[in-house]
Amino acid sequence: MDYKDLIARMKSVRDYKKDVLSNEIIQKLDGYCKNSKKLVEGINTEVMLKAKADVYDELKNDAGYNDLMLEAPHYLLFFSEEKDNYIENTGYAVQDIMLKAFELGVGSCWITIRDGELVKNKLGINTDKKLTALVALGLEEDNKNKTIVENVSEYNPSKANVSIVKDNVSERMGVTDIVYMKKWGEKAELDDLVNLGLADAFFYARLAPSTKNRQPWRFMYDNGIVVLAVRKDESTNEYEEKIDAGIVMLYFKLIVDSTLFNVAWKLGKTEKEYEIPSDYSIVAYCNS
Protein backbone atom coordinates (compact mmCIF):
# COMPACT_ATOMS: atom_id res chain seq x y z
CA MET A 1 0.00 0.00 0.00
CA ASP A 2 1.19 3.55 -0.70
CA TYR A 3 0.58 4.73 2.84
CA LYS A 4 1.54 8.36 2.31
CA ASP A 5 -1.00 8.68 -0.45
CA LEU A 6 -3.72 6.79 1.44
CA ILE A 7 -3.22 8.69 4.69
CA ALA A 8 -3.19 12.05 2.91
CA ARG A 9 -6.47 11.35 1.11
CA MET A 10 -8.39 9.42 3.74
CA LYS A 11 -11.11 11.06 5.83
CA SER A 12 -14.13 9.95 7.80
CA VAL A 13 -17.14 9.19 5.65
CA ARG A 14 -20.54 9.87 7.20
CA ASP A 15 -22.85 9.80 4.18
CA TYR A 16 -23.00 6.53 2.31
CA LYS A 17 -24.61 5.32 -0.88
CA LYS A 18 -27.29 2.72 -0.22
CA ASP A 19 -25.50 0.18 -2.47
CA VAL A 20 -23.99 -2.79 -0.73
CA LEU A 21 -20.36 -3.68 -1.40
CA SER A 22 -19.65 -6.35 -4.00
CA ASN A 23 -18.87 -9.88 -2.80
CA GLU A 24 -15.39 -9.49 -4.22
CA ILE A 25 -14.68 -6.44 -2.05
CA ILE A 26 -16.25 -8.03 1.02
CA GLN A 27 -14.07 -11.10 0.55
CA LYS A 28 -10.92 -9.02 0.13
CA LEU A 29 -11.73 -7.04 3.26
CA ASP A 30 -12.62 -10.12 5.20
CA GLY A 31 -9.32 -11.73 4.19
CA TYR A 32 -7.38 -8.64 5.23
CA CYS A 33 -9.14 -8.45 8.62
CA LYS A 34 -7.70 -11.83 9.56
CA ASN A 35 -4.14 -10.60 8.98
CA SER A 36 -4.31 -6.94 9.93
CA LYS A 37 -1.30 -5.33 11.59
CA LYS A 38 -0.90 -5.71 15.32
CA LEU A 39 0.65 -3.44 17.92
CA VAL A 40 0.86 -6.21 20.51
CA GLU A 41 1.41 -9.85 19.66
CA GLY A 42 -0.56 -12.58 21.35
CA ILE A 43 -3.95 -10.90 21.78
CA ASN A 44 -6.80 -12.91 20.30
CA THR A 45 -9.18 -10.81 18.26
CA GLU A 46 -12.17 -11.41 16.03
CA VAL A 47 -13.70 -9.27 13.29
CA MET A 48 -17.29 -9.44 12.03
CA LEU A 49 -18.57 -7.68 8.92
CA LYS A 50 -22.32 -7.14 9.17
CA ALA A 51 -25.01 -5.74 6.92
CA LYS A 52 -27.06 -2.66 7.83
CA ALA A 53 -30.21 -4.75 8.41
CA ASP A 54 -28.47 -6.59 11.26
CA VAL A 55 -27.13 -3.50 13.00
CA TYR A 56 -28.55 -0.08 12.27
CA ASP A 57 -32.06 -0.20 13.77
CA GLU A 58 -30.82 -1.98 16.88
CA LEU A 59 -28.14 0.60 17.60
CA LYS A 60 -29.98 3.71 16.44
CA ASN A 61 -29.86 5.31 19.88
CA ASP A 62 -26.97 3.44 21.43
CA ALA A 63 -23.77 4.30 19.55
CA GLY A 64 -22.04 7.29 17.98
CA TYR A 65 -21.36 10.83 19.18
CA ASN A 66 -24.36 11.90 21.31
CA ASP A 67 -25.86 8.52 20.45
CA LEU A 68 -26.20 9.54 16.82
CA MET A 69 -25.62 6.27 15.01
CA LEU A 70 -24.16 6.55 11.53
CA GLU A 71 -26.23 4.92 8.80
CA ALA A 72 -24.15 2.76 6.49
CA PRO A 73 -24.66 -0.33 4.31
CA HIS A 74 -22.10 -2.31 6.33
CA TYR A 75 -20.50 -2.29 9.75
CA LEU A 76 -17.29 -3.77 11.08
CA LEU A 77 -17.25 -5.04 14.64
CA PHE A 78 -13.92 -5.77 16.29
CA PHE A 79 -13.70 -7.97 19.37
CA SER A 80 -10.69 -8.49 21.58
CA GLU A 81 -9.45 -10.53 24.42
CA GLU A 82 -8.72 -8.31 27.46
CA LYS A 83 -4.95 -8.25 27.83
CA ASP A 84 -2.43 -5.48 28.48
CA ASN A 85 -2.81 -2.72 25.88
CA TYR A 86 -5.66 -4.46 24.08
CA ILE A 87 -7.41 -1.16 23.42
CA GLU A 88 -4.36 0.51 21.85
CA ASN A 89 -3.96 -2.69 19.83
CA THR A 90 -7.55 -2.32 18.64
CA GLY A 91 -6.96 1.27 17.48
CA TYR A 92 -3.88 0.14 15.58
CA ALA A 93 -5.43 -2.93 13.93
CA VAL A 94 -8.78 -1.36 13.05
CA GLN A 95 -7.22 1.75 11.50
CA ASP A 96 -5.03 -0.56 9.42
CA ILE A 97 -8.18 -2.30 8.17
CA MET A 98 -9.79 1.09 7.44
CA LEU A 99 -6.75 2.07 5.34
CA LYS A 100 -7.08 -1.18 3.40
CA ALA A 101 -10.79 -0.49 2.88
CA PHE A 102 -9.95 2.99 1.59
CA GLU A 103 -7.44 1.49 -0.83
CA LEU A 104 -10.27 -0.73 -2.10
CA GLY A 105 -12.48 2.35 -2.59
CA VAL A 106 -14.50 1.82 0.58
CA GLY A 107 -15.17 4.72 2.96
CA SER A 108 -15.37 4.29 6.71
CA CYS A 109 -15.86 6.06 10.01
CA TRP A 110 -15.25 5.10 13.62
CA ILE A 111 -18.42 5.01 15.73
CA THR A 112 -18.13 5.70 19.45
CA ILE A 113 -19.30 2.81 21.64
CA ARG A 114 -20.73 3.71 25.03
CA ASP A 115 -21.56 0.21 26.19
CA GLY A 116 -20.03 -2.72 24.31
CA GLU A 117 -21.97 -5.38 26.23
CA LEU A 118 -25.26 -3.67 25.39
CA VAL A 119 -24.30 -3.63 21.72
CA LYS A 120 -23.44 -7.34 21.83
CA ASN A 121 -26.77 -8.13 23.50
CA LYS A 122 -28.79 -6.01 21.10
CA LEU A 123 -27.12 -7.65 18.09
CA GLY A 124 -27.35 -11.15 19.59
CA ILE A 125 -23.58 -11.66 19.40
CA ASN A 126 -22.27 -14.40 21.59
CA THR A 127 -18.55 -14.13 22.23
CA ASP A 128 -16.49 -13.89 25.39
CA LYS A 129 -14.30 -11.22 23.81
CA LYS A 130 -15.02 -7.53 24.38
CA LEU A 131 -16.42 -5.35 21.64
CA THR A 132 -13.63 -2.81 21.20
CA ALA A 133 -14.51 -1.12 17.92
CA LEU A 134 -17.47 -0.36 15.72
CA VAL A 135 -16.92 1.13 12.27
CA ALA A 136 -19.29 2.19 9.47
CA LEU A 137 -18.31 0.99 5.99
CA GLY A 138 -19.56 1.68 2.49
CA LEU A 139 -19.26 3.71 -0.68
CA GLU A 140 -19.17 7.42 -0.09
CA GLU A 141 -22.16 9.45 -1.24
CA ASP A 142 -20.95 12.06 -3.72
CA ASN A 143 -20.24 15.56 -2.39
CA LYS A 144 -21.97 15.07 0.91
CA ASN A 145 -19.23 14.42 3.38
CA LYS A 146 -19.23 16.23 6.70
CA THR A 147 -16.23 16.60 8.94
CA ILE A 148 -15.79 17.36 12.60
CA VAL A 149 -13.85 20.47 13.47
CA GLU A 150 -12.73 20.98 17.00
CA ASN A 151 -11.14 23.98 18.58
CA VAL A 152 -7.73 22.46 19.17
CA SER A 153 -6.54 25.06 21.65
CA GLU A 154 -3.68 23.58 23.69
CA TYR A 155 -4.63 25.49 26.76
CA ASN A 156 -8.31 24.96 27.13
CA PRO A 157 -9.25 21.65 25.55
CA SER A 158 -12.30 21.16 27.74
CA LYS A 159 -13.93 24.18 26.09
CA ALA A 160 -13.45 22.56 22.69
CA ASN A 161 -16.38 23.23 20.49
CA VAL A 162 -17.21 20.29 18.29
CA SER A 163 -19.32 21.14 15.32
CA ILE A 164 -20.15 19.46 12.07
CA VAL A 165 -19.25 21.42 8.97
CA LYS A 166 -19.69 20.65 5.32
CA ASP A 167 -16.27 20.46 3.85
CA ASN A 168 -13.93 17.70 3.01
CA VAL A 169 -10.92 18.03 5.24
CA SER A 170 -10.88 18.10 9.02
CA GLU A 171 -8.34 20.53 10.37
CA ARG A 172 -5.05 19.38 11.83
CA MET A 173 -2.36 21.04 13.89
CA GLY A 174 1.04 21.70 12.30
CA VAL A 175 3.98 19.33 12.74
CA THR A 176 5.90 21.78 14.90
CA ASP A 177 2.87 22.19 17.20
CA ILE A 178 2.90 18.54 18.14
CA VAL A 179 6.61 17.71 18.23
CA TYR A 180 8.87 18.91 21.04
CA MET A 181 12.63 18.62 21.31
CA LYS A 182 14.02 17.19 24.57
CA LYS A 183 11.76 19.30 26.76
CA TRP A 184 8.00 19.63 26.99
CA GLY A 185 6.81 22.75 25.14
CA GLU A 186 10.13 23.28 23.31
CA LYS A 187 8.80 23.25 19.76
CA ALA A 188 10.82 21.36 17.17
CA GLU A 189 12.24 23.13 14.13
CA LEU A 190 11.17 21.57 10.86
CA ASP A 191 14.78 21.54 9.59
CA ASP A 192 15.87 19.50 12.60
CA LEU A 193 13.14 16.95 11.97
CA VAL A 194 14.15 16.76 8.31
CA ASN A 195 17.78 16.17 9.33
CA LEU A 196 16.68 13.41 11.68
CA GLY A 197 14.71 11.83 8.84
CA LEU A 198 11.51 12.06 10.88
CA ALA A 199 9.69 15.01 9.32
CA ASP A 200 7.51 12.83 7.09
CA ALA A 201 6.61 10.47 9.91
CA PHE A 202 5.35 13.35 12.06
CA PHE A 203 3.70 15.06 9.11
CA TYR A 204 1.58 11.99 8.37
CA ALA A 205 1.09 10.92 11.99
CA ARG A 206 -0.74 14.17 12.72
CA LEU A 207 -3.30 13.25 10.04
CA ALA A 208 -4.45 10.36 12.22
CA PRO A 209 -8.15 10.45 13.08
CA SER A 210 -8.94 10.97 16.74
CA THR A 211 -12.07 11.15 18.87
CA LYS A 212 -13.83 14.45 18.07
CA ASN A 213 -10.71 15.41 16.15
CA ARG A 214 -9.10 16.43 19.42
CA GLN A 215 -5.58 15.53 18.22
CA PRO A 216 -4.42 14.62 21.70
CA TRP A 217 -0.95 13.37 20.76
CA ARG A 218 2.36 15.11 21.40
CA PHE A 219 5.75 13.67 20.52
CA MET A 220 9.05 14.42 22.13
CA TYR A 221 12.36 13.69 20.47
CA ASP A 222 15.23 13.09 22.86
CA ASN A 223 18.57 11.59 21.84
CA GLY A 224 17.32 8.97 19.41
CA ILE A 225 14.10 8.26 21.29
CA VAL A 226 10.63 9.35 20.19
CA VAL A 227 8.26 9.60 23.15
CA LEU A 228 4.49 9.66 22.67
CA ALA A 229 2.27 11.46 25.20
CA VAL A 230 -1.52 11.59 24.98
CA ARG A 231 -3.91 14.09 26.57
CA LYS A 232 -6.92 13.25 28.70
CA ASP A 233 -9.89 15.54 28.18
CA GLU A 234 -13.07 15.98 30.17
CA SER A 235 -15.10 15.04 27.12
CA THR A 236 -13.31 11.76 26.44
CA ASN A 237 -12.78 8.57 28.36
CA GLU A 238 -9.84 6.22 28.80
CA TYR A 239 -11.06 3.93 26.02
CA GLU A 240 -11.08 6.79 23.52
CA GLU A 241 -7.63 8.00 24.65
CA LYS A 242 -6.20 4.54 24.11
CA ILE A 243 -7.82 4.08 20.71
CA ASP A 244 -6.47 7.49 19.63
CA ALA A 245 -3.00 6.48 20.84
CA GLY A 246 -3.10 3.18 18.93
CA ILE A 247 -4.11 4.91 15.70
CA VAL A 248 -1.31 7.48 15.82
CA MET A 249 1.25 4.78 16.60
CA LEU A 250 0.16 2.96 13.43
CA TYR A 251 0.48 6.07 11.24
CA PHE A 252 3.90 6.97 12.62
CA LYS A 253 5.25 3.45 12.19
CA LEU A 254 3.85 2.98 8.69
CA ILE A 255 5.68 6.07 7.47
CA VAL A 256 8.97 5.42 9.28
CA ASP A 257 8.95 1.82 8.03
CA SER A 258 8.30 2.95 4.46
CA THR A 259 11.06 5.57 4.43
CA LEU A 260 13.90 4.70 6.75
CA PHE A 261 14.00 1.70 8.99
CA ASN A 262 11.69 -0.43 11.11
CA VAL A 263 10.64 1.00 14.43
CA ALA A 264 8.95 -0.86 17.24
CA TRP A 265 6.79 0.97 19.77
CA LYS A 266 7.37 0.00 23.38
CA LEU A 267 4.25 0.55 25.41
CA GLY A 268 4.62 2.19 28.80
CA LYS A 269 6.45 5.06 30.35
CA THR A 270 10.04 6.19 29.79
CA GLU A 271 12.46 6.29 32.71
CA LYS A 272 12.77 10.04 32.32
CA GLU A 273 9.57 11.90 33.22
CA TYR A 274 10.08 15.03 31.08
CA GLU A 275 7.96 17.18 33.43
CA ILE A 276 4.90 16.80 31.28
CA PRO A 277 1.65 18.53 32.36
CA SER A 278 -0.80 16.53 34.45
CA ASP A 279 -3.40 16.22 31.69
CA TYR A 280 -0.92 14.31 29.49
CA SER A 281 0.65 10.93 30.06
CA ILE A 282 3.45 9.11 28.30
CA VAL A 283 2.02 6.04 26.67
CA ALA A 284 4.85 4.69 24.51
CA TYR A 285 8.28 5.33 23.04
CA CYS A 286 10.51 4.00 20.29
CA ASN A 287 14.12 4.24 19.18
CA SER A 288 14.57 6.07 15.92
Ligand SMILES: Cc1cc2nc3c(=O)[nH]c(=O)nc-3n(C[C@H](O)[C@H](O)[C@H](O)COP(=O)(O)O)c2cc1C
Ligand atom coordinates in the same frame (compact mmCIF):
# COMPACT_ATOMS: atom_id res chain seq x y z
C1 LIG B 1 -12.34 6.43 18.65
C2 LIG B 1 -13.07 7.30 17.66
C3 LIG B 1 -14.45 7.44 17.75
C4 LIG B 1 -15.15 8.21 16.81
N1 LIG B 1 -16.52 8.27 16.89
C5 LIG B 1 -17.21 8.94 15.94
C6 LIG B 1 -18.64 8.97 15.97
O1 LIG B 1 -19.28 8.36 16.82
N2 LIG B 1 -19.28 9.67 15.00
C7 LIG B 1 -18.61 10.37 14.02
O2 LIG B 1 -19.26 10.99 13.18
N3 LIG B 1 -17.24 10.36 13.96
C8 LIG B 1 -16.53 9.65 14.89
N4 LIG B 1 -15.15 9.61 14.84
C9 LIG B 1 -14.44 10.26 13.72
C10 LIG B 1 -13.67 11.53 14.14
O3 LIG B 1 -14.58 12.57 14.49
C11 LIG B 1 -12.78 11.95 12.97
O4 LIG B 1 -11.81 10.97 12.76
C12 LIG B 1 -12.10 13.27 13.22
O5 LIG B 1 -13.05 14.28 13.33
C13 LIG B 1 -11.10 13.63 12.12
O6 LIG B 1 -11.74 13.72 10.88
P1 LIG B 1 -11.26 12.87 9.62
O7 LIG B 1 -11.27 11.42 10.04
O8 LIG B 1 -12.24 13.17 8.54
O9 LIG B 1 -9.88 13.34 9.28
C14 LIG B 1 -14.44 8.88 15.78
C15 LIG B 1 -13.05 8.75 15.70
C16 LIG B 1 -12.36 7.97 16.61
C17 LIG B 1 -10.88 7.82 16.46
